[in-house]
Each structure stands twice: as C-alpha cells, then as structure tokens.
Amino acid sequence: MKVLVLNCGSSSLKYQLINMETEAVLAKGVAERIGIAGSFVKHEATGKEKVIIDEAMDNHKAAIKIVLDCLVNKVHGAISSMDEISAVGHRVVHGGEKFAESVIINDEVKATLEECSELAPLHNPPNLMGINACEEILPNVPMVGVFDTAFHQTMPKSSFLYALPYELYEKYKIRRYGFHGTSHKYVAMRAADMLGKSLEDLKLITCHLGNGASIAAINKGKSVDTSMGFTPLEGLAMGTRCGDIDPAITTYLMEKENLTSGDLNNLMNKKSGVLGISGVSSDFRDIEAAVSEGNERANMALEVYYKRVKKYIGAYAAEMGGLDAVIFTAGLGENSVETRQAVCEGLEFLGIKIDSDKNNVRGKETIVTTDDSTTKVLLVPTNEELMIARETKALI
Numbered sequence: 001m002k003v004l005v006l007n008c009g010s011s012s013l014k015y016q017l018i019n020m021e022t023e024a025v026l027a028k029g030v031a032e033r034i035g036i037a038g039s040f041v042k043h044e045a046t047g048k049e050k051v052i053i054d055e056a057m058d059n060h061k062a063a064i065k066i067v068l069d070c071l072v073n074k075v076h077g078a079i080s081s082m083d084e085i086s087a088v089g090h091r092v093v094h095g096g097e098k099f100a101e102s103v104i105i106n107d108e109v110k111a112t113l114e115e116c117s118e119l120a121p122l123h124n125p126p127n128l129m130g131i132n133a134c135e136e137i138l139p140n141v142p143m144v145g146v147f148d149t150a151f152h153q154t155m156p157k158s159s160f161l162y163a164l165p166y167e168l169y170e171k172y173k174i175r176r177y178g179f180h181g182t183s184h185k186y187v188a189m190r191a192a193d194m195l196g197k198s199l200e201d202l203k204l205i206t207c208h209l210g211n212g213a214s215i216a217a218i219n220k221g222k223s224v225d226t227s228m229g230f231t232p233l234e235g236l237a238m239g240t241r242c243g244d245i246d247p248a249i250t251t252y253l254m255e256k257e258n259l260t261s262g263d264l265n266n267l268m269n270k271k272s273g274v275l276g277i278s279g280v281s282s283d284f285r286d287i288e289a290a291v292s293e294g295n296e297r298a299n300m301a302l303e304v305y306y307k308r309v310k311k312y313i314g315a316y317a318a319e320m321g322g323l324d325a326v327i328f329t330a331g332l333g334e335n336s337v338e339t340r341q342a343v344c345e346g347l348e349f350l351g352i353k354i355d356s357d358k359n360n361v362r363g364k365e366t367i368v369t370t371d372d373s374t375t376k377v378l379l380v381p382t383n384e385e386l387m388i389a390r391e392t393k394a395l396i
C-alpha cells in the first residue's frame with residue numbers, strides 16, 4: 001500500500017510518497033511559488049537523481065498534476081501508474097473542536113473545514129484547495145485529513161479556557177487549540193519506545209522547536225496542555241513570532257503607533273521573536289553566529305528564547321505533578337546542541353542531568369542525559385509525514 005502525503009501552504013505544496021509496508025519514503029519534493037511567476041517543483045525519488053521542473057503553476061491543481069507526473073515519470077519517478085496510490089493523507093492545520101481525530105474526507109468534512117477556516121485564515125484555505133484539487137484529479141482515491149489541532153483536543157477545560165467572558169468561548173469558540181499535534185504525538189510515541197515504556201506510564205514534555213515552536217505536556221499519552229493557543233502565536237518566542245506578551249501591549253501600541261489590527265498582526269507574527277530582539281535574523285544559525293561575534297542583542301534574543309522554554313518545562317512538570325522525560329524535536333531542537341544544553345541548565349532539581357558528550361549530536365534519535373539522570377532528555381527527529389501516512393492507512 002502506498003500513501004501520498006500532501007502539505008499544502010498558500011503558495012507551496014510539500015509531498016511524500018510512502019510505502020506503508022516498509023514505511024520507506026519512495027519519493028518526496030516540494031512545489032514552490034504556486035500562483036506566482038517562477039514556479040517550480042523540486043522532486044526526488046529515493047535512489048534517483050533530484051530534478052527541478054520549471055513550469056508555470058497557476059493553482060494547486062496544476063501543482064498536483066505536475067507532482068503526479070513526476071511520480072509516474074519513467075526516468076525520475078517512483079511508481080508505474082497512479083493506480084498504485086491507495087490513499088492521500090492531507091495535513092490540515094485547524095480542525096476546530098469538531099475533529100479530535102483524523103477523518104476520511106467527504107463533503108460534510110469539507111463543509112466543516114470551511115467553517116474552521118475562520119480560525120486559521122492563512123492555513124486552512126490552501127489545505128482545502130489541495131483537497132479539492134486532489135478530488136478532481138484522483139476522484140476514486142480515498143483521502144484523509146490529519147489535523148495539527150486534533151491531538152490537543154484531550155486537554156481539560158482548565159487548560160484550554162482563557163479567563164475571558166465565558167460567552168466569548170460559546171459565541172466564537174475562543175479557546176486554546178494548540179498546534180504541531182502530529183509532531184508532538186509522533187515524538188511522544190517514539191520516546192516511549194526508546195525508553196522501553198508504555199505511554200500510559202509516562203509524563204512527558206515535548207518541545208517542538210522549529211521556525212514555529214510549541215511545547216506540550218503529555219500525561220499517559222494524552223496532551224493535557226500546550227503553549228500555542230487560539231492561534232499559533234501564543235507561547236514560546238519564535239523565529240519571528242512574539243509568543244506570550246501582556247495583552248495590554250496590543251492596544252497600547254495601536255494607540256501609540258497608530259497601528260491597524262492588520263499592522264499589529266504583522267508586527268507580532270513577522271517582525272518579533274528572535275528576529276525582533278536581535279535585529280539579525282529569524283534563523284538560529286545566523287543568531288548563534290552573531291553571538292560568537294559578540295553581538296549583544298543576538299545574545300539577549302537567545303537568552304529570552306531559552307528562558308521561555310525553561311519556564312514552560314517547569315510549569316508543565318508542576319501541572320502534571322512530575323516528569324519522566326523531555327523531548328526535543330524540529331529544526332532547532334534536533335540540531336542545536338547549545339539550545340538543549342542551555343534550556344536544561346539548572347533543571348537538576350527536576351532530575352535532569354545533561355551529558356555534554358551525548359548531547360553533542362544532531363538529527364538522530366538518542367538520549368542525551370547521563371545514565372543516573374532520573375528524568376531523561378531525548379532528541380527525537382520529528383516525522384509528521386510518516387504520522388500522517390500511518391493515520392491515513394489506519395483509517396482506510
């Protein structure tokens with residue numbers, strides 16, 4: 001059985017074709033600049049040469065057609081006919097309160113997704129475009145929607161409710177949803193395997209530290225709290241997002257700087273985070289390089305970033321009444337030795353003892369604490385595509 005996994009953004013489409021018998025990636029790639037001049041597809045079938053196809057793509061349907069052509073191409077393809085694709089798994093960002101699990105996509109699901117678009121105006125519309133395009137091109141292939149929010153639907157009300165007038169939750173569904181759920185779930189499952197324990201017996205904190213970043217408290221395999229909220233802006237400081245701030249800053253800034261709500265959204269989402277503090281970059285590699293050249297603001301950006309992660313670890317350990325392991329994943333969590341070291345420094349009181357030799361590692365599954373560390377710290381590369389493919393297979 002082969003599953004095609006699609007992750008559609010507003011102008012991009014990432015894909016992987018996975019053989020579910022072996023869970024091997026048969027081909028992967030990305031279509032970029034969809035609907036913009038200069039669009040192209042970067043495609044690579046496992047064991048074959050990478051190709052770049054420069055071709056105009058006015059919309060997601062055109063992009064999916066080119067991707068499918070790549071997959072069945074005799075020279076750089078991975079399958080001999082589209083009939084080999086048994087199902088398509090779509091990453092969908094926001095499932096609202098309706099979807100606590102992945103679902104087989106039908107007209108009713110699509111209608112509900114349209115409703116959820118209001119909650120994720122940047123993400124859900126392109127996800128839906130991808131779903132509609134696939135439906136037209138592969139009408140007989142079942143499709144599954146896998147939601148970033150679904151895993152966090154197990155949060156108790158005391159975690160997801162904001163201290164706002166309750167009517168606003170009822171009227172607009174203003175509450176914490178949480179994101180990166182597929183990643184948090186995947187790394188938690190891997191961690192349990194690596195520790196040789198059942199998820200049922202573990203209190204875990206998963207740190208997804210990528211361009212966007214979030215932390216989740218996972219007790220007995222269920223998400224009980226997470227740092228992103230109503231939108232992916234809350235919580236940790238990120239590459240360009242501010243994360244937690246005093247909400248009164250927003251109205252103050254609107255008045256002082258004469259900002260519209262759009263200006264403010266842009267400031268908090270695109271100009272803040274470590275980019276905003278450092279003035280250097282949103283990429284931690286650039287910031288770490290600037291720090292080594294003595295850039296004070298870059299150093300301050302990292303200190304703010306690390307402290308926020310540490311604060312959430314402390315809070316979630318308290319919330320769960322204990323902690324068995326902390327898991328680091330995504331771009332920064334998997335690759336930055338410094339980040340793991342700095343975040344875990346001073347957490348000995350939680351039973352965490354980092355082994356700096358073991359921690360000097362990038363991008364592979366490993367335990368980075370000393371053998372006598374009572375709380376373990378793990379590096380687990382995330383694999384959202386595989387998780388989406390597994391859920392798709394399970395449903396069909």
Ligand code: AMP
Pocket residue numbers: 209210211212239282283284285288330331332335336
């Ligand atoms: P992701 O969103 O998971 O792809 O993560 C992307 C981010 O990970 C980049 O913006 C970088 O800031 C960070 N990153 C990736 N590789 C490294 C590295 N070797 N050292 C430090 N940060 C890294």
